[in-house]
Amino acid sequence: MEEKRAYKPRKPGGGRKKRKPEYDAGKNLKEQMESAVTLYDSKMSLQAIADELGLNPIKVRKLLITAGVYESEVAGRVQDTFEEYRETQDYKTALILTADHLKLSKSSVTSYLPYEKGVYFPGTAPVKKISVGAERQRRYRAVKKLKKEPTEEHLWEVVFLYSGVRFKTYSGLPFTYEIRKGRSGQYTKELWIDRRENSKSLAWSSVLLALGNIKEVGAVVNGPKALGDIRGVTYIYGMFYRFGLIDVPAVVKDKMQESSDLRSKSADFECDILGFRKK
Numbered sequence: 401m402e403e404k405r406a407y408k409p410r411k412p413g414g415g416r417k418k419r420k421p422e423y424d425a426g427k428n429l430k431e432q433m434e435s436a437v438t439l440y441d442s443k444m445s446l447q448a449i450a451d452e453l454g455l456n457p458i459k460v461r462k463l464l465i466t467a468g469v470y471e472s473e474v475a476g477r478v479q480d481t482f483e484e485y486r487e488t489q490d491y492k493t494a495l496i497l498t499a500d501h502l503k504l505s506k507s508s509v510t511s512y513l514p515y516e517k518g519v520y521f522p523g524t525a526p527v528k529k530i531s532v533g534a535e536r537q538r539r540y541r542a543v544k545k546l547k548k549e550p551t552e553e554h555l556w557e558v559v560f561l562y563s564g565v566r567f568k569t570y571s572g573l574p575f576t577y578e579i580r581k582g583r584s585g586q587y588t589k590e591l592w593i594d595r596r597e598n599s600k601s602l603a604w605s606s607v608l609l610a611l612g613n614i615k616e617v618g619a620v621v622n623g624p625k626a627l628g629d630i631r632g633v634t635y636i637y638g639m640f641y642r643f644g645l646i647d648v649p650a651v652v653k654d655k656m657q658e659s660s661d662l663r664s665k666s667a668d669f670e671c672d673i674l675g676f677r678k679k
Contacts, residue, residue: 436463458511466514478512567638572655602632610636621646
């Protein structure tokens with residue numbers, strides 16, 4: 401009978417050797433993404449970038465979405481819908497539900513989502529370094545937290561994350577705001593409202609005063625003045641509606657949301673800069 405060999409413990413790091421130890425999928429993906437962003441910034445089309453990098457246009461678009469530089473109406477709808485389902489479902493289920501909800505194929509939904517593996521940025525990374533989807537997820541979570549606990553700290557987090565995002569006033573006029581840094585290099589708690597060619601400041605104390613006048617989170621507030629006689633309240637009203645802190649009368653909802661033409665577009669109508677339509 402053959403004698404058994406003595407057990408020899410495996411050394412750490414042992415096991416089957418990689419056929420291509422130099423291959424790093426994450427590194428390759430990151431390099432492809434950086435190359436695609438550089439070419440996209442030079443105003444090249446997706447097809448031209450694909451030809452240059454030896455990729456297909458769909459992968460190029462996905463790389464640009466992961467980098468956070470490509471946006472479209474369809475991409476935004478897909479990512480928003482997927483993230484809502486992802487809050488309570490696993491990845492595969494959220495994918496199927498999103499495809500069913502938007503009347504798209506699963507592969508089409510996947511093409512509009514950022515890569516899950518290979519390129520990661522921490523939750524505290526600057527907005528410029530994260531994908532559009534990740535940025536929306538940050539906002540979604542911050543708003544959810546604010547509505548549950550409408551504190552100054554939570555409000556500031558949401559206000560900071562929504563800097564540069566378009567809002568609408570009670571009368572439907574679009575505006576954005578930015579938060580600037582002071583001499584110390586730290587952000588000041590002062591919002592600069594951009595309305596066409598003019599900019600005006602909005603004091604943080606005014607925003608807090610309006611927050612204190614909300615009787616119930618999510619309740620209908622008939623107009624800006626109902627939040628108080630506050631300087632800049634017309635802009636605060638639009639912001640609070642977007643943040644979910646208040647609701648608005650039905651007669652003004654259409655004016656304060658995206659135009660009905662945009663909202664009525666079917667999600668399976670895909671007409672992007674690739675230059676083709678889905679039949």
